[in-house]
Amino acid sequence: MPTVKTKTKSRAAVTGNPRKKVVRACTIRRSPEELFRFWRRLENLPTFAKHLVAVTQTSDTESRWVAKSPTGHTVEWDALIINEHENELIAWESKPGSEIQIAGTVRFQPAPAGQGTEVVVAFEYVPPGGRIGEIIAKLYGEEPELQVEDDLMRLKALMEAGEIPTTEGQPTGRDQKNVRRCE
Amino acid sequence: MRAVCWYGTHDVRVVNVPEPKLLNPRDAIVKITSTAICGSDLHLYDGVIPSMEEGDILGHEFMGEVMEVGKGVRNLKPGDRVVVPFAISCGRCHYCEHQLFSLCDNSNPNAARNAKLNGFSGAGLFGYSHLYGGYAGGQAEYARVPYADVGPIKFPEGLTDDQVLFLSDIFPTGYMAAEQCDIKPGHVVAIWGCGPVGQFAIRSAFLLGAEKVVAIDNVPERLRMAEEGGAVTVSSEEDVHEILKHMTGGRGPDACIDAVGMEAHGSTYDVVKQTVKLETDRPYVLRQAMRICRKGGTLSIPGVYAGFVDKIPFGAAFAKGLTLKMGQTHVQRYLQPLLRLIQDGKIDPTFVITNRVALADAADAYDLFAKRRDHCIKVVLKPHEIPPPEEVARATVRAPREGETEEEVAFSVPRSKRLRRE
Ligand SMILES: NC(=O)c1ccc[n+]([C@@H]2O[C@H](COP(=O)([O-])OP(=O)(O)OC[C@H]3O[C@@H](n4cnc5c(N)ncnc54)[C@H](O)[C@@H]3O)[C@@H](O)[C@H]2O)c1
Ligand SMILES: [Zn+2]
Ligand SMILES: [Zn+2]
Numbered sequence: 001m002p003t004v005k006t007k008t009k010s011r012a013a014v015t016g017n018p019r020k021k022v023v024r025a026c027t028i029r030r031s032p033e034e035l036f037r038f039w040r041r042l043e044n045l046p047t048f049a050k051h052l053v054a055v056t057q058t059s060d061t062e063s064r065w066v067a068k069s070p071t072g073h074t075v076e077w078d079a080l081i082i083n084e085h086e087n088e089l090i091a092w093e094s095k096p097g098s099e100i101q102i103a104g105t106v107r108f109q110p111a112p113a114g115q116g117t118e119v120v121v122a123f124e125y126v127p128p129g130g131r132i133g134e135i136i137a138k139l140y141g142e143e144p145e146l147q148v149e150d151d152l153m154r155l156k157a158l159m160e161a162g163e164i165p166t167t168e169g170q171p172t173g174r175d176q177k178n179v180r181r182c183e
Numbered sequence: 184m185r186a187v188c189w190y191g192t193h194d195v196r197v198v199n200v201p202e203p204k205l206l207n208p209r210d211a212i213v214k215i216t217s218t219a220i221c222g223s224d225l226h227l228y229d230g231v232i233p234s235m236e237e238g239d240i241l242g243h244e245f246m247g248e249v250m251e252v253g254k255g256v257r258n259l260k261p262g263d264r265v266v267v268p269f270a271i272s273c274g275r276c277h278y279c280e281h282q283l284f285s286l287c288d289n290s291n292p293n294a295a296r297n298a299k300l301n302g303f304s305g306a307g308l309f310g311y312s313h314l315y316g317g318y319a320g321g322q323a324e325y326a327r328v329p330y331a332d333v334g335p336i337k338f339p340e341g342l343t344d345d346q347v348l349f350l351s352d353i354f355p356t357g358y359m360a361a362e363q364c365d366i367k368p369g370h371v372v373a374i375w376g377c378g379p380v381g382q383f384a385i386r387s388a389f390l391l392g393a394e395k396v397v398a399i400d401n402v403p404e405r406l407r408m409a410e411e412g413g414a415v416t417v418s419s420e421e422d423v424h425e426i427l428k429h430m431t432g433g434r435g436p437d438a439c440i441d442a443v444g445m446e447a448h449g450s451t452y453d454v455v456k457q458t459v460k461l462e463t464d465r466p467y468v469l470r471q472a473m474r475i476c477r478k479g480g481t482l483s484i485p486g487v488y489a490g491f492v493d494k495i496p497f498g499a500a501f502a503k504g505l506t507l508k509m510g511q512t513h514v515q516r517y518l519q520p521l522l523r524l525i526q527d528g529k530i531d532p533t534f535v536i537t538n539r540v541a542l543a544d545a546a547d548a549y550d551l552f553a554k555r556r557d558h559c560i561k562v563v564l565k566p567h568e569i570p571p572p573e574e575v576a577r578a579t580v581r582a583p584r585e586g587e588t589e590e591e592v593a594f595s596v597p598r599s600k601r602l603r604r605e
């Protein structure tokens with residue numbers, strides 16, 4: 001899959017923006033019901049999706065999304081749930097006219113032999129040009145699959161182990177390089 | 184606090200860093216009373232493990248006293264003495280539930296990156312590169328221990344640090360290496376590498392009923408220690424293949440253990456290829472073991488490999504229907520049973536310790552261990568002990584300067600003069 005790089009963008013400016021598609025799957029030791037319920041409360045998404053700042057549900061099917069790139073730029077859009085099967089599937093897309101054109105689905109299907117639930121996330125987006133394009137490129141990084149996989153693993157850890165593994169805030173000697181060794 | 188940090192190949196330093204804090208509900212903070220340097224740390228020291236970053240705190244074999252626990256930890260309380268397994272495991276995923284703790288799905292924050300390299304990621308490890316989570320290690324005064332409710336083991340009063348410290352890694356590692364051999368009466372087990380892992384593998388093989396253990400290395404004092412453990416020894420400088428064949432009546436060893444890993448000596452071909460980065464690992468022992476192993480035998484590989492190996496006689500492994508078993512040790516699985524062996528006096532793990540040094544001497548200790556200087560086999564560091572005053576007095580070459588504390592004077596003494604091997 002081509003990555004969202006500057007090269008693609010400049011080409012896109014000439015040829016029209018191709019859609020990007022990302023699909024990732026992950027097995028989580030929880031029931032489809034539990035996972036569906038957690039995901040359907042869209043406010044929960046930022047707890048594991050790294051680039052999301054907030055998702056606010058504005059009606060049963062409408063929501064407002066705020067995302068932030070590593071460089072600190074934020075982008076907002078409104079989304080609509082366009083399809084929903086309880087405990088099985090949720091599909092959403094950004095409202096027409098949004099700064100971002102994005103559509104996603106998440107499926108929850110039982111894994112064999114009681115191993116939990118296979119969660120399959122697929123989404124498609126049109127890398128826009130200009131400022132927003134740059135922000136989006138940074139949101140999903142140069143490897144959008146890696147970002148989505150990372151998010152899914154964080155969801156899995158949260159659901160299975162009750163917390164997301166982290167090292168943020170731990171000590172390091174990184175800044176000590178030029179400091180006198182303590183002897 | 185003081186911690187041993189990695190800054191590059193053959194560059195580790197003891198520096199001051201902030202103390203660790205609880206970051207997650209299932210964390211504990213442990214005050215480290217004993218910590219060791221492992222052969223695995225030498226791979227980091229030699230710069231052959233990818234994704235190390237400047238300033239990373241090293242160390243994965245440690246124990247100490249619980250200082251603080253997060254609200255998710257109910258089985259531990261401040262003051263408890265614990266040994267901490269080197270692999271970080273959540274205890275709740277598919278792999279943890281199946282006792283495959285070092286394959287934990289949830290403990291590596293960089294699992295997605297690791298999976299790009301390996302297909303899927305193993306557990307996070309203390310002080311062992313960013314692909315394995317980038318967790319600060321235990322060669323320090325304090326450490327943060329994630330999932331403290333499932334990893335650390337408390338042990339009964341009356342046991343010393345030195346007796347239980349190696350439950351953190353090398354005893355379970357040697358034991359699992361031997362257990363993987365599926366030892367039956369009459370079996371001959373050949374073990375390459377008489378470092379600490381090899382030493383525990385030798386003793387474990389006997390505990391599991393091996394008839395005979397042949398140990399291979401070229402370091403005299405390590406071969407001697409192997410003999411003390413009951414092994415017959417062979418120098419790796421000799422024709423190991425022929426000797427093993429004769430020793431086993433022409434059958435070949437029933438099982439072979441590679442307790443050397445990716446930095447085996449003996450092959451110029453591999454040294455050159457590794458230096459110019461055409462090969463990441465030097466699989467000299469792996470090749471030897473694969474060729475000499477008996478038909479239908481088992482090759483057990485506790486020695487660490489991190490990347491790509493060259494000229495592996497896979498056809499030999501196939502032709503003889505070998506079983507290959509390998510991986511990071513599932514330490515948590517062995518804690519209770521091995522603690523019992525120690526308590527019952529079936530084994531005294533202290534036999535392997537050759538050097539006890541202060542944390543401040545860690546850089547020198549790495550060099551000592553890496554170069555096998557001074558008959559060094561296993562180094563234990565004591566982060567909260569300063570050299571006993573009489574040692575300091577003997578070694579001090581100058582009087583304290585104004586404003587200097589006793590500790591500072593102690594640590595200003597040349598390394599070679601401090602806390603020598605007894
Ligand atoms: N699987 C695990 O979970 C795990 C845990 C701990 C250590 N390890 C690994 O086990 C290996 C051994 O660890 P250690 O602490 O004993 O290290 P060590 O460096 O002290 O010992 C390695 C020994 O192998 C010997 N050796 C080198 N080349 C040889 C050859 N061609 N033939 C025979 N012997 C040879 C060396 O002389 C040395 O004595 C390392 O690779 C380490 O990373 C793995
Ligand atoms: Zn180790
Ligand atoms: Zn786990």
